[in-house]
Amino acid sequence: MKLLVAAHVSELVAFEEDLPGFDRLLTGVGKIPAAYALTRALSGRTYDEIVVVGTAGAIDPEVEGGVYDIAAAIQHDVKDLDGVFGQHVSLPARVETGVDGLVIATGDHFVDDAETVALVRALDARLVDMESYALIWVAQQFGVPIRILRAVSDRAQDGATQVWDEVVERCSHQLRAVVRERYGV
Structure with missing residues (x-):
């Protein structure tokens, strides 16, 4: 059995409630x-x-719309004791999924301005979200393989929060197509 995970109910709008071979978790x-x-x-x-x-x-800017596998995650909203941006006091700087893909920067705020994008981009991430780092870290603690599929919803610039509300359903359908293709359900 696999566990299908999403953060927000809107990200699952294209998915059937009962997907064969999957339990479902909304975090x-x-x-x-x-x-x-x-x-x-x-x-x-x-x-x-x-x-x-x-x-x-x-x-x-080279990352187009579509669905991407996540290879690794970093945190963009932390600093270590020396004040180094992107480094946590006690957690690893980077967690890996074990699959090929992009690096994502995770933080507890919605990135929607050019200044923050420039800071986060300097950490060598290509995408931003709010959960991937935590999900990978927990999966590692339990020894469970994890695959993260992220659909590009916006450019993390001014107005991104409004854009997200308008495109999340389209993203859900893109994600559903990828899950259908890869898992046959």
Whole structure:
């Protein structure tokens, strides 16, 4: 059995309620809700794989719309004791999924301005979201393989929050097509 995970109900609008071979988990938005929900789910059951679907902002101008696998995640809203941006006091700077793909920067705020995009882009991330780092870290603690699929919803610039509301359904349909193709359901 696999676990289908999304942060926001809108990201699952194109998915059937009962998807054969998958349990479903809605975590809530942000690192702490995501970590808590996934920890609870993995504490009560064993899964072959975690499949995360959701949206992300593209911060690299070369990243076009579409669905991307996530290879690794960093945190863009932390600093270590020396004040180094993107480094956590006790967590690893980068967590890996074990699949080929893009690096995503995770933080607990919706990135929608050019100044923040420039800071985060300097960390070598190409996308931004609010859950991937936490989900990968929890999956690693339980030894469960994780695949994260992110559909580009916006450019993480001014007005991105309004754009997200308008495009999230389209992104959900793109994600559903990829899950259908890769998992045959």
